[in-house]
Amino acid sequence: xxxxxxxxxxxxxxxxxxxxxxxxxxxxxxxxxxxxxxxxxxxxxxxxxxxxxxxxxxxxxxxxxxxxxxxxxxxxxxxxxxxxxxxxxxxxxxxxxxxxxxxxxxxxxxxxxxxxxxxxxxxxxxxxxxxxxxxxxxxxxxxxxxxxxxxxxxxxxxxxxxxxxxxxxxxxxxxxxxxxxxxxxxxxxxxxxxxxxxxxxxxxxxxxxxxxxxxxxxxxxxxxxxxxxxxxxxxxxxxxxxxxxxxxxxxxxxxxxxxxxxxxxxxxxxxxxxxxxxxxxxxxxxxxxxxxxxxxxxxxxxxxxxxx
Amino acid sequence: xxxxxxxxxxxxxxxxxxxxxxxxxxxxxxxxxxxxxxxxxxxxxxxxxxxxxxxxxxxxxxxxxxxxxxxxxxxxxxxxxxxxxxxxxxxxxxxxxxxxxxxxxxxxxxxxxxxxxxxxxxxxxxxxxxxxxxxxxxxxxxxxxxxxxxxxxxxxxxxxxxxxxxxxxxxxxxxxxxxxxxxxxxxxxxxxxxxxxxxxxxxxxxxxxxxxxxxxxxxxxxxxxxxxxxxxxxxxxxxxxxxxxxxxxxxxxxxxxxxxxxxxxxxxxxxxxxxxxxxxxxxxxxxxxxxxxxxxxxxxxxxxxxxxxxxxxxxxxxxxxxxxxxxxxxxxxxxxxxxxxxxxxxxxxxxxxxxxxx
Numbered sequence: 044x045x046x047x048x049x050x051x052x053x054x055x056x057x058x059x060x061x062x063x064x065x066x067x068x069x070x071x072x073x074x075x076x077x078x079x080x081x082x083x084x085x086x087x088x089x090x091x092x093x094x095x096x097x098x099x100x101x102x103x104x105x106x107x108x109x110x111x112x113x114x115x116x117x118x119x120x121x122x123x124x125x126x127x128x129x130x131x132x133x134x135x136x137x138x139x140x141x142x143x144x145x146x147x148x149x150x151x152x153x154x155x156x157x158x159x160x161x162x163x164x165x166x167x168x169x170x171x172x173x174x175x176x177x178x179x180x181x182x183x184x185x186x187x188x189x190x191x192x193x194x195x196x197x198x199x200x201x202x203x204x205x206x207x208x209x210x211x212x213x214x215x216x217x218x219x220x221x222x223x224x225x226x227x228x229x230x231x232x233x234x235x236x237x238x239x240x241x242x243x244x245x246x247x248x249x250x251x252x253x254x255x256x257x258x259x260x261x262x263x264x265x266x267x268x269x270x271x272x273x274x275x276x277x278x279x280x281x282x283x284x285x286x287x288x289x290x291x292x293x294x295x296x297x298x299x300x301x302x303x304x305x306x307x308x309x310x311x312x313x314x315x316x317x318x319x320x321x322x323x324x325x326x327x328x329x330x331x332x333x334x335x336x337x338x339x340x341x342x343x344x345x346x347x348x349x350x351x
Numbered sequence: 352x353x354x355x356x357x358x359x360x361x362x363x364x365x366x367x368x369x370x371x372x373x374x375x376x377x378x379x380x381x382x383x384x385x386x387x388x389x390x391x392x393x394x395x396x397x398x399x400x401x402x403x404x405x406x407x408x409x410x411x412x413x414x415x416x417x418x419x420x421x422x423x424x425x426x427x428x429x430x431x432x433x434x435x436x437x438x439x440x441x442x443x444x445x446x447x448x449x450x451x452x453x454x455x456x457x458x459x460x461x462x463x464x465x466x467x468x469x470x471x472x473x474x475x476x477x478x479x480x481x482x483x484x485x486x487x488x489x490x491x492x493x494x495x496x497x498x499x500x501x502x503x504x505x506x507x508x509x510x511x512x513x514x515x516x517x518x519x520x521x522x523x524x525x526x527x528x529x530x531x532x533x534x535x536x537x538x539x540x541x542x543x544x545x546x547x548x549x550x551x552x553x554x555x556x557x558x559x560x561x562x563x564x565x566x567x568x569x570x571x572x573x574x575x576x577x578x579x580x581x582x583x584x585x586x587x588x589x590x591x592x593x594x595x596x597x598x599x600x601x602x603x604x605x606x607x608x609x610x611x612x613x614x615x616x617x618x619x620x621x622x623x624x625x626x627x628x629x630x631x632x633x634x635x636x637x638x639x640x641x642x643x644x645x646x647x648x649x650x651x652x653x654x655x656x657x658x659x660x661x662x663x664x665x666x667x668x669x670x671x672x673x674x675x676x677x678x679x680x681x682x683x684x685x686x687x688x689x690x691x692x693x694x695x696x697x698x699x700x701x702x703x704x705x706x707x708x709x
Binding site: 081121124125129130131132134135136138139140142143144145146147149150153264265268269271272275309311312314315318319321322325326329330332335 | 488493495497498501502503509512516517636639672676679680685688691692
């Protein structure tokens with residue numbers, strides 16, 4: 044393998060990893076507040092089709108992004124009402140959200156399956172993009188990829204350097220204490236759930252508008268579920284989410300390149316790679332029970348109600 | 352004004368009423384959706400929920416679709432009761448279909464009565480094997496069974512595609528991704544003339560009965576219930592947690608695997624690259640709407656089967672998109688989860704309680 048090809052693969056891995064970055068960082072914030080939303084796949088799909096429709100109708104990326112984020116938030120709101128207000132089981136509600144999202148997105152996308160969008164142009168940063176290797180690797184992407192990196196910086200800063208971030212994390216560890224201190228546990232959890240929904244929706248927009256600018260039923264192909272696994276893999280730390288996201292981006296890309304190397308493997312076997320890799324990293328990280336117990340928010344998945 | 356008040360204990364009435372409320376709300380939403388789509392709601396309702404089952408053939412189709420749903424739903428309920436979340440039934444069904452189907456293809460010359468039971472056995476074992484992976488990774492490495500079982504769905508479906516595009520493809524099938532048609536001895540007999548209702552329904556009902564005995568009449572079933580209601584209590588009582596995980600996962604895998612064989616040996620009659628219209632996911636809803644009880648699951652499977660048929664009929668007669676079925680399925684589960692609030696809480700007239708009684 045020559046250096047040029049390696050660089051090409053790395054650049055592509057960043058693109059392929061970006062939906063994971065958005066969705067997993069969003070879910071990370073939701074889970075930090077103590078809520079487990081398994082509906083990422085559904086929110087992502089609905090975000091993808093709504094963003095696609097927005098782009099197809101107006102040609103404006105901004106409209107597409109807002110439509111996708113809005114759709115993801117609307118989905119997350121359903122989840123919030125069920126689990127936070129009505130105290131329904133979070134696992135069941137998340138599954139319901141995904142099943143609903145798969146159906147709703149297929150329905151909304153019926154008349155959009157044969158349309159191709161122009162995609163989102165790359166936006167090389169002047170000067171920086173001319174640096175050899177680093178230029179194409181880091182400074183020649185489209186605006187949504189830059190946005191995902193800014194999002195990482197913002198979330199890291201928010202969680203570990205602001206008071207609000209501290210409150211959010213505290214809420215996920217001990218909601219009773221947060222409540223006793225006078226914080227509105229349910230209200231803050233709503234915000235965290237809605238943020239997760241918006242980011243899952245944005246991940247969907249990136250897929251349908253920038254990464255592969257078209258709409259295909261079920262086009263997320265399990266990326267929402269992989270994002271959930273990435274949060275575990277990252278042991279709830281943003282920097283490791285990034286690492287995992289690009290690693291999985293690389294695995295996704297690799298399946299296209301392996302055939303290019305002239306190795307004769309059936310395409311279906313290669314398509315299994317990301318799913319098998321997800322299982323492998325889950326096993327690796329969960330093997331030591333202490334790791335998970337130390338890092339996962341203590342109240343994750345447990346319903347909380349101030350009155351009870 | 353209405354006020355929310357905690358009930359002194361969970362309401363038994365609401366436990367059974369809540370699925371009915373959910374079904375009713377779903378039907379009302381259906382009318383709204385039909386109207387929004389510009390269809391006459393009355394006519395659309397008729398086409399979706401009545402027309403598919405107003406003759407004997409339609410009833411047969413309803414039972415054909417309900418059959419895998421009730422079988423898988425019962426199997427999943429064993430795990431769900433113990434809070435073991437197997438959401439890999441779609442993959443377990445697929446692997447069951449692959450195993451049973453491969454037997455039928457390899458033994459295509461056999462014309463004996465033992466062929467079908469052998470296929471069902473192999474399919475059940477295949478489903479269990481697929482479910483054993485998340486069970487093993489959970490008990491041995493503490494890996495989350497939800498994510499592992501879900502990932503394996505994608506792997507199983509790709510495996511099926513690989514096989515029907517390659518080793519199991521019909522050499523005289525003009526390159527279509529499908530196997531040879533199963534022989535008569537590998538095909539489930541039709542029960543009622545004039546319908547497609549096949550003997551697989553009887554197998555499913557037997558499976559539901561077995562599930563009922565396990566869940567309601569056995570000590571293991573009692574342990575499962577305790578583990579689901581109060582994990583700590585089950586630990587203190589000395590119930591083996593990993594045995595419950597294995598039981599929960601394998602029951603779902605067995606049921607889904609058998610359902611997979613019944614699909615390919617019944618309505619499909621060969622291996623093709625898609626053997627299930629999402630039965631493995633729909634069965635999760637069936638299990639919940641059926642209150643994780645085999646009796647309720649049978650009823651819920653009929654309702655869910657009607658949604659599938661309605662989707663097909665609406666598409667043919669009214670040009671309604673088939674994707675409406677998925678929306679209905681999701682709504683049904685949303686409404687159920689929402690209505691379940693009323694099991695532990697009630698609405699009483701009066702002003703919203705403020706401050707003092709928090």
